[in-house]
Amino acid sequence: MKGFLPRTLHPGLQILLLLAFMVAGACVGYAIIFAWAQWGFGLSIPEMQRAVLNPTAYPQGWSLLMMMQGVLLFCALAGGAVALASALGYGWAEYFSPRRLGAAWWLLVVAVLIIVTLPFMSTIIAWNAGAHFPASMHGFEVWARASEDKAAVLTKFLTKFNSFERFWVGVLVIGLVPAVAEELVFRGVIQRNLVRWFSPHVGVWLGAAIFSAIHFQFFGFVPRFVLGLVLGYLYLWSGNILVSMAAHFTQNAFQLFILYLAQRGQFGWGFDPDSTDALPWALVIPSALLSAGLLYVLHRHFTAPAAPTAMLTLSSEGVAVRGKDA
Secondary structure: OOOOOOOOOOHHHHHHHHHHHHHHHHHHHHHHHHHHHHHHOOOOHHHHHHHHHOHHHOOOHHHHHHHHHHHHHHHHHHHHHHHHHHHOOOOHHHHHOOOOOOOOOHHHHHHHHHHHHHHHHHHHHHHHHOOOOOHHHHHHHHHHHHHHHHHHHHHHHHOOOOOHHHHHHHHHHHHHHHHHHHHHHHHHHHHHHHHHHOOHHHHHHHHHHHHHHOOOOHHHHHHHHHHHHHHHHHHHHHOOHHHHHHHHHHHHHHHHHHHHHHHOOOOOOOOOOOOOOOOOHHHHHHHHHHHHHHHHHHHHHHHOOOOOOEEEEEOOOOOEEEEEOO
């Protein structure tokens, strides 16, 4: 496949070009959204704007917001990432998954890892939710908490699944689309180029920091950063974007599933999935130990040579690849 950009383009320039392609993708996404709002929901642009600002006042409010989120994420993030790969002359699989996955059941192991980490992650969530900024930044802290409380109201509206059909729409738009689109951008392009620019560990950690910061949730920064590290190392070790996508999707979909069950009253002990409280240590400690064990197993599997004549090297593209001994 021939592109119009050299593959040797500096990693920093590739990240800047990604941003340009994402803006172009967002423009396409908004064109689709405006057309869909008019022809699918019967809303003019002014009516659509009012529905977005006050979705509870419109019967189409929930569906409109879900459509907008799904289309914009897919067009801007996924579209921008694959457009960059194509411009550099790569096939999509060649750019984002230079290594074969092997047995597909390893994706299930990755999914189990994410579920196992949740009790341990609850302690980090609880700590970060209760964190305070220095006194000199009190005004910023008040603004940040007010902004996150406002965002939480919208999130609660979007994740109110009063039917099974709404739940599956949520799995698609809140679970699958972000898992695909965000992994293509943050692991497939940004981390890949940061690893080329600096080093594997610096690339993973910087990529995780950018991934967390871009969500603008100051009191959820640390747990999302830790999640970004897990996703980043899974991609670095495996060299296959499907691995981090599977982990990301499991994180999103499992939380939606627990939320859906709670809304249907399936938890008789008053479990609150929206709570930021830490789970009991009887769950946290086994979670931490099992998570460490599964990460070790995955690292050994993904980085082990396939045969005695093969060895593991780090490619210039920022992922681990197999090569033959000289």
